[in-house]
Amino acid sequence: MGLRIMNEIIFACLVDFRYFNLESILFATSIREFGGKLANTPIWMFFDSTESSPKSVTENKLNDLRVQLFPYTHEPNQERFPFLNWVFTASLAETKAKSKTKNLAWLSPETLILNEPFDLILQADKKLGFRPVHHTLIGSVITEEVDPYWKTIYNLCQVDATKIFPMRTHIDGKTIRPYFNAGCLVVNPNHGILNLWFEKFKEIFPRPEMKEFYKHNELYAIFTHQAILVGTVISKYDLDEIQELPFTYNYPLHLYHEAREELRPSSIKDLTTIRYENLAVLKNSEFAKPIIEWVNNQLDILNPDISQFGKYSLGPKPLIFPIPISLVGALVAGKPNFETIGDVGIMGLNPPLVYVSSHKEHYTNHGILRNQTFSINLPPTSLLPQTDYCGVVSGKDVDKSQLFTVFYGKLHNAPMIVEASVNLECKVIKEFSIQNRQIFIGEVVQSYIDERLLEKKGDEFKIKDMINIDPIIYGLNNRYYSIGKEIGVGYHEYKKFKPD
Ligand SMILES: Cc1cc2nc3c(=O)[nH]c(=O)nc-3n(C[C@H](O)[C@H](O)[C@H](O)COP(=O)(O)O)c2cc1C
Known part of the structure; x- marks a missing residue:
């Protein structure tokens, strides 16, 4: 029998290398630099090799960062729904992580880890950790009646209504029925919840009654994967088997100014993980200033103007070679x-x-x-x-x-x-x-x-x-x-x- 190494945690994400070369490097570097005791754990990146592959400079850098890359190919005939790749690769990661860890963190590649993310280590007997969505959007406000969309979701996922619990969105501060952000999840992969999510998603998304909702409001099409996630989780797990992560996880940098002032963190350095939506947000955010020098140093590494000359930035290093070694002598205390x-x-x-x-x-x-x-x-x-x-x-x-x-x-x-x-x-x-x-x-x-x-x-x-x-x-x-x-x-x- 082969020796299995258990990892405290495995970080995994889906990367589209047509767009996210710099982001993938920032993501991995932030784990390695700021992850504290979790800094050296495996990082897995999945990418659809029929659509993209990392630039060679990106690949070298990810290699240096000990990131494992997993190309996959989607079935050509499969109907493409929004976020299908996301849910599919989450299930791939889960299958791969079985018996390698009890904590698989499935994160957006536009995430930065700024402090040791110890809450991603699930508490005893918990099977999933989540963050509520930032905004209510298509979510279901708890004081209002369940609308036809959520009724359909609950129905198709066989959700027991007594298990519906309240949660609060951080940005618009609404109390809503469960609705998770799919860009920051931690699961114990041995229970197969992400595989189940993928199965349900494939089955429910294309149903005619669901298509009616997409026709009325395209947000339903975009966010249905998250609704199906919630339905899958609540129907499968008891409420004491899941845990909400603190608001310092998955903090949306791009929405900082939208949050009520009393809910805004005082410094970005107090946050554990942030989402930044796009690089322009990260570079121009006043709130992100304390980390901007770090961000810029990382971005220089993949400066596209330089890489076209076949050059690879190593970061600022006094790389003078050769250096002759000398023995410097002095008389000390005689x-x-x-x-x-x-x-x-x-x-x-x-x-x-x-x-x-x-x-x-x-x-x-x-x-x-x-x-x-x-x-x-x-x-x-x-x-x-x-x-x-x-x-x-x-x-x-x-x-x-x-x-x-x-x-x-x-x-x-x-x-x-x-x-x-x-x-x-x-x-x-x-x-x-x-x-x-x-x-x-x-x-x-x-x-x-x-x-x-x-x-x-x-x-x-x-x-x-x-x-x-x-x-x-x-x-x-x-x-x-x-x-x-x-x-x-x-x-x-x-x-x-x-x-x-
Ligand atoms: C290959 C090599 C190069 C070194 N270069 C330097 C150097 O340039 N400057 C320095 O302060 N220490 C350098 N050191 C470290 C010192 O030699 C080391 O701290 C030494 O123990 C100091 O001895 P002392 O306390 O007896 O003076 C180097 C060590 C090695 C092995």
Whole structure:
């Protein structure tokens, strides 16, 4: 028997990739970033592969976000009703989720998760969680008599009238008979309610008596899937088997101004999940301002103007490659100490200036600040384990003075490593802080190289081949590399280039 992994929750939705590339990414990113303890659970996206498929940039990004994509094909001959795909894929998701979770959240892809959505974990013995619709629309106001449309629905779904209970819409604040929003549901998939919903929907929607309602008011055609959902749920479940989710779930951003003032949340950050209807609403909503920078950063990722050049935005990252790894040395409390530093570089040539960016809490910094000197040592790849070690332990906790043979030059207090290929002895000429780093700008007062790397040309010693320095290269992917081969000569290669 295969091992089944139970997930606390699975998030699933239907995405039409003709329109919702950015939305699908926002949806998944919001779960991963703001989902708290539920951030790492599976995300499933269903799409009708006869109509659309994700753009390759979308697919890459969804892949990075560990979203599982499930293409499906609708039967070509099937009569297409509004929301048929929605109800069908809800049933597909439910079937797939059986015995993988007790909580399948079926959400609109135009949803953002802004805080850990712990109420989507159903309470004990509950089989479904729902939100009332935002507006009454075709809903049935409790103080009024049940109208012919709802009578027909109750009849066709065999709803027991004693089970009708009151619920309140958040935006127009009406007390209505049960009417759920189908864009925010959580079900225990093992009970098959979404499959039943699909069966009833296929059977009831095209009935002649229902078609009469659609003729009079097209809203009936659009929202009948939700009415059938309610009918299915109430006829199948006892009322203590279902739960209403708090109003901080599925909050309709596009209707914020329509809600009575006393019902408006004070900050978007207090909400757990929001619906935004379309990107323009999200970008222009004054109420959404506190999250707009986050939204814009995500949207940049799929900037269509950029992707046409075959470019994929990674978000703002200092992707400079290669980075030579150095061991920065200083004398701290009378002993040499070395830290691994990737963020070093050249700042000027005459006199030679270099910089080191070291976190302010590092032990090495004490010595640099005190003596106003430091060294930069380029270890060869054979010293990789020791070099990595100097980057994971601090001189505060571990004595690193015995790791290497140390020598001193003209400054007398900038310890340098004999086993390193190259050593720069530096005097601090400027120091400043940025973010949590201290930046030390040093003038190179002397530089040293392993004599085995030199050859004599006339009276002069020259570096035989820089490749023999064999530096440790580091990449933003947290991998070390060694250097490749020589490919040309500086200030000469341009000759092979012929501009038109
Ligand atoms: C590959 C690698 C690169 C690193 N680059 C830097 C860096 O550029 N700046 C920095 O402040 N720390 C960097 N570190 C972390 C420090 O080396 C590490 O915190 C070290 O323990 C500090 O030692 P100290 O407290 O003895 O000075 C890097 C570590 C590794 C493994």
